Amino acid sequence: MPTLAYPDDLKKSFWDKKKGALDGATDLQDRLKALQKQHEAVDWAKLADGWSKGLTELDKLTAVYQPIDKLYRAKVAPLRLEAAQLAMAADKAGKAKEAGKPLKDAAVAISRAGTNFAKAVAAGLDDLEAEFAQASQALLKAKKNAKSDEAQGEDDEPASALIDPKRLLKQLQLCKNDAQRLVNFAYLDDGKQDPVLVLHPRMAGRALMAKLVKDLGIKTGSFGMLSLDGTVLRLVVEKKYGGLVKRIRIPIKACGFKLGKVLLVDEKGQTLDQDEDQEADQPTSGGATAKPAEPGSAPGGEAAAKAALDGPLQAWATARQEAITVLKDVAGQIAELKDPESGQAVVQISAVVKNLTAEPRTSAQVAQLARYLGNDDVVADVSDLANDIRTPLLKALSQLHRALVTP
Numbered sequence: 001m002p003t004l005a006y007p008d009d010l011k012k013s014f015w016d017k018k019k020g021a022l023d024g025a026t027d028l029q030d031r032l033k034a035l036q037k038q039h040e041a042v043d044w045a046k047l048a049d050g051w052s053k054g055l056t057e058l059d060k061l062t063a064v065y066q067p068i069d070k071l072y073r074a075k076v077a078p079l080r081l082e083a084a085q086l087a088m089a090a091d092k093a094g095k096a097k098e099a100g101k102p103l104k105d106a107a108v109a110i111s112r113a114g115t116n117f118a119k120a121v122a123a124g125l126d127d128l129e130a131e132f133a134q135a136s137q138a139l140l141k142a143k144k145n146a147k148s149d150e151a152q153g154e155d156d157e158p159a160s161a162l163i164d165p166k167r168l169l170k171q172l173q174l175c176k177n178d179a180q181r182l183v184n185f186a187y188l189d190d191g192k193q194d195p196v197l198v199l200h201p202r203m204a205g206r207a208l209m210a211k212l213v214k215d216l217g218i219k220t221g222s223f224g225m226l227s228l229d230g231t232v233l234r235l236v237v238e239k240k241y242g243g244l245v246k247r248i249r250i251p252i253k254a255c256g257f258k259l260g261k262v263l264l265v266d267e268k269g270q271t272l273d274q275d276e277d278q279e280a281d282q283p284t285s286g287g288a289t290a291k292p293a294e295p296g297s298a299p300g301g302e303a304a305a306k307a308a309l310d311g312p313l314q315a316w317a318t319a320r321q322e323a324i325t326v327l328k329d330v331a332g333q334i335a336e337l338k339d340p341e342s343g344q345a346v347v348q349i350s351a352v353v354k355n356l357t358a359e360p361r362t363s364a365q366v367a368q369l370a371r372y373l374g375n376d377d378v379v380a381d382v383s384d385l386a387n388d389i390r391t392p393l394l395k396a397l398s399q400l401h402r403a404l405v406t407p
Contacts, residue, residue: 003044003304009113010086011036014372020102025093028110031086035114036083047128052135061139062333064134072128080121087114097393133337140381147271152246158214161306162198162208163208165255171199172257175228180398182370184233188212188221189247197251199226204371205238225367227398231260234403237272265363313359314397319396320356323389328354330382348378360397363404370397 007335008014012032015021022029051068087110093099094107157202161167175181186203188207189195196216205223213219222241227234233252235244245262252259264273331349334342355376360366373379373390383390 004039004079006036007113007117009109010083010117015106015353016111018102018106020100021106023100023103025103025107028089028093028249028257029108031082032110033068033091034077035082035086038075038079042079043071047076047124051133055135056139058136058139061135062134069128069132072125074119078123080118081120083121087111087118089112128370129337135148136337137341143381156185162200162212163196163216165251168199168251169255170199170256171201172228172252172255175199175226176230176257179227179402180227180395182225182227182398182401184208184222184223184371184374185226186223186252187241187244188216188218188250189221189241190218194250194254195221195247196238197248197371202374204375209239225370225401227401228335229305229402231258233259233262234402235262235264237264238361238367240272245273249275271366281330308403309361309400312396312403313361314345315399316393317358319392320358321394323356324353326387326389327382349382352376352378352382356393366400366404367399370394370401373397 012022012034015032023235044067053062055064061141080207090107090110094111099107128276171183173182183199184205185200186197186198186205188209196218198208198212203211205225209221209223212221220241221237222237222244224235224237224239226236233248235248237244245264248262248390249259260276262275263271265271327349334345334349355369355372357365357369360369367378375391379390
């Protein structure tokens with residue numbers, strides 16, 4: 001936004017040099033002095049062009065824009081009314097019966113300059129808002145392009161890179177260090193050679209498996225979501241595969257990760273299969289191996305299972321409400337920009353709010369929400385450019401996931 005240069009025609013000192021120009025026009029002289037004083041009181045250096053350049057994050061752009069916008073509205077915007085009133089005072093002075101030609105000529109020039117200056121003040125605010133809108137859109141576009149390039153890179157990544165044991169070990173260690181971490185998995189097994197297991201934090205399990213099938217030629221296997229609680233591996237499968245809980249140990253052991261129990265459930269939270277690591281079983285003090293509890297055998301039955309969900313559901317409700325607050329705040333900021341694309345952006349943000357299920361009580365709902373949060377562009381944009389809503393939501397879902405699948 002350009003700094004508003006103050007025209008000579010609105011300076012009393014300019015007219016003082018012209019003999020008789022302002023003779024008898026005391027009110028006009030006072031208004032000229034007052035307007036110039038207000039103009040000089042503005043810190044115009046803070047409103048100079050280029051304030052948005054070099055900013056690469058939306059929150060930082062907003063942090064710079066807000067005080068500039070506040071300064072303009074508080075100190076510059078009032079000049080519009082003062083300039084308009086000065087123009088009217090000049091018209092009145094020029095039309096007075098006693099006004100001589102010098103005053104009439106000066107009044108015409110002052111009126112014209114005052115009117116133009118008032119318009120410039122109004123246009124300056126529009127320019128400021130437009131610069132913020134354009135800079136915001138540019139950042140969003142750059143972020144989307146970067147994400148698109150990243151996604152393209154993932155799609156083009158060869159299977160040899162995806163199935164690297166070091167990569168699998170790294171993902172397993174990340175899951176072990178963060179029990180709330182959920183990742184997508186694809187498992188391929190033709191029964192003739194060692195099975196293949198690939199974990200990915202972003203690419204959906206179905207897409208991951210489709211890529212591996214295409215690149216490796218193995219068409220049988222499973223995919224879904226995976227988490228680790230210590231050495232207990234939990235799998236929520238979207239596609240079943242016989243013997244998965246035992247065979248999945250092969251690639252995990254090969255990469256150097258020590259695994260305990262493997263628990264397999266479907267999207268409804270029903271236990272399909274489980275496998276204990278016999279080497280990890282420790283004898284009791286009497287020499288007998290502790291027998292794992294059967295699903296649903298815990299005291300209290302269904303009532304206990306329902307009670308176990310109360311804490312995770314409350315955590316989800318809290319994270320969900322905080323996310324909705326952020327989303328509505330971002331939507332409000334976008335709406336204020338009055339950009340042609342603002343309406344569509346607000347609709348997209350509203351859709352995210354509607355997609356955040358209030359009480360996900362089944363593994364299917366949890367898995368669906370996790371996939372949605374991991375893949376939705378609007379969620380990613382808000383998390384990357386404003387406040388991170390995705391991480392706390394996924395952590396809350398992970399707690400629900402564990403509560404639902406724990407036998």
